[in-house]
Amino acid sequence: MKSILAGTAPLLLLALPVAVAAQQAKPEDTEQWSPAVPVVTPGRSDTASPPSDAIVLFDGKSLDQWANVKDGAPAGWTVADGIATVKKEAGNIQTRRSFGSYQLHLEYRIPANVTGKGQARGNSGLFLASTGPGDTGYELQIMDSYHNDTYVNGQAGAIYKQFPPLANPARKPGEWQSIDVVWTKPTFAADGSVKTPAYLTAYFNGVLVQDHVALRGETLYIGKPSYKPYDKAPIKLQAHGDPSPPISYRNIWVRDLDRSAS
Numbered sequence: 396m397k398s399i400l401a402g403t404a405p406l407l408l409l410a411l412p413v414a415v416a417a418q419q420a421k422p423e424d425t426e427q428w429s430p431a432v433p434v435v436t437p438g439r440s441d442t443a444s445p446p447s448d449a450i451v452l453f454d455g456k457s458l459d460q461w462a463n464v465k466d467g468a469p470a471g472w473t474v475a476d477g478i479a480t481v482k483k484e485a486g487n488i489q490t491r492r493s494f495g496s497y498q499l500h501l502e503y504r505i506p507a508n509v510t511g512k513g514q515a516r517g518n519s520g521l522f523l524a525s526t527g528p529g530d531t532g533y534e535l536q537i538m539d540s541y542h543n544d545t546y547v548n549g550q551a552g553a554i555y556k557q558f559p560p561l562a563n564p565a566r567k568p569g570e571w572q573s574i575d576v577v578w579t580k581p582t583f584a585a586d587g588s589v590k591t592p593a594y595l596t597a598y599f600n601g602v603l604v605q606d607h608v609a610l611r612g613e614t615l616y617i618g619k620p621s622y623k624p625y626d627k628a629p630i631k632l633q634a635h636g637d638p639s640p641p642i643s644y645r646n647i648w649v650r651d652l653d654r655s656a657s
């Protein structure tokens with residue numbers, strides 16, 4: 396028996412690096428490419444003005460309701476002609492207030508001269524609850540999905556790396572588009588375990604793309620999503636580092652659904 400074990404030990408050692416390599420996580424592990432999301436032509440609609448009980452997060456004049464994610468300094472994005480344009484070197488921005496469950500409306504525009512392809516084309520993101528200074532939170536993808544192929548759980552309207560949208564109603568670059576969401580925050584037990592998951596309903600250009608979906612946890616670029624306990628958190632907009640011209644936002648407002656905004 397001793398001689399048999401001695402002879403197999405080198406084989407076990409040789410197999411070990413292979414096993415370790417097989418366990419190495421990669422971004423592609425959580426990319427879903429099929430089935431394809433059906434394309435839908437959205438109807439036309441005017442800008443949705445805020446309801447009387449809404450908190451206006453961007454009225455076209457200033458980003459006073461927002462701050463830089465890294466250091467809390469004033470949001471460094473460009474504001475002109477009633478719109479806010481991502482300034483990539485300024486980084487991500489987040490609301491100065493924190494929210495639990497809420498209804499949110501925003502409008503965005505992919506530049507007509509957008510370049511690149513896949514995830515490197517008009518990429519941004521709506522982080523529904525930004526729980527820390529890093530890229531953590533729960534992301535609804537915003538990017539150019541008009542005749543632009545990428546993994547389906549990474550296209551516009553997807554809960555990033557979790558659930559593809561039910562439809563692709565993206566308008567062509569240069570046109571304004573709308574996102575409307577109802578966010579139901581997760582709840583946690585005293586020990587940090589999940590009592591109820593987060594739920595998301597989302598409309599993209601008036602078309603239902605997420606139907607009261609139970610999220611699997613926070614967004615991760617690499618690896619499986621997981622939850623981290625929180626009660627209220629800011630809402631974040633992403634300044635993605637892709638090389639295409641930056642996208643713009645306008646008319647952003649939120650309605651507090653648990654009356655616990657601070």
